Amino acid sequence: MKYCFLLIFLFLSLNSFAQNHTQPHLNLDEAKRIADAAEARAKQDNWNVVIAILDGGGHLILLRKMDGTQIGSVDVAHAKAKSAVYFKRPTKVFEDAVNEGNTRILSLPNAVAVEGGIPIFKDGICVGAIGISGVTSSQDAIIAEAGLKAL
Template sequence: MKRLLSTLLTIILTAYIANAQTQPVLNLDLANKIANAAQEKATSENWNVVITILDQGGNLVLLKKMDGTQIGSIEVAQLKAKTAFEFKRSTKVFEDMIKGGAVHLNTMPITAVEGGLPIFKDGQIIGAIGISGVTSAQDGIIAEAALKALALD
């Protein structure tokens, strides 16, 4: 009996420690699903955009440029995703702060334009999405729609 309890405790503790030292991941399969949801929303609105998805380490997993999207959006979509990932918040938060008077934030290594959102799972950040191509408000609508379709936020 003692031995059984001891074994059980070991298993529970191992699991607990393992859990404490792991991180949920955003793999290519999930990235594809998010990007497809974004592309579906963009297509339904007749908008052309670049879609980028970063993983739990902030590294690029997927980038798709829809036909006709302005070339500058290839870089801007990545920059929005980077900002959302690195600061764990919507790029719109920074946009609003700067518009609201915090103009010193222009010296920060951020892209403070709506269209970038962090992706969370169980309270932990697992990546980010960056959209660019139409107005930044429209870019933001696509990013939100994509995460909502996958029940992420």
């Protein structure tokens, strides 16, 4: 009986110890999984896009430019992801606000008001974001969401 308790506590403490060394963050394997799913979704409709994935500090972890995508989309995808992680909200929130007449948002540094940038949360902490650019902004958002489902 006492061994049973000991084993339970041992398991809990080891488990906690392991978690202790895992602070919520986004790693490259996860970013690849997200990007693979996003790329597969884009290919399904023959859409060409740039996929940008940032960490919680707003630094690039992964970027892919699908063949034929306009070069402007490299910075746009990056900027959408940056807006999402800097303001901890999807760029759609800013897009909706601007559509409702709240154009003043356009003067905020790093704020992008076009759909396609979505923050990524783990345990309530913003660990990064994905940004998509290349097709229409609602299509960009469909791809971003398909990517995040793979996480």
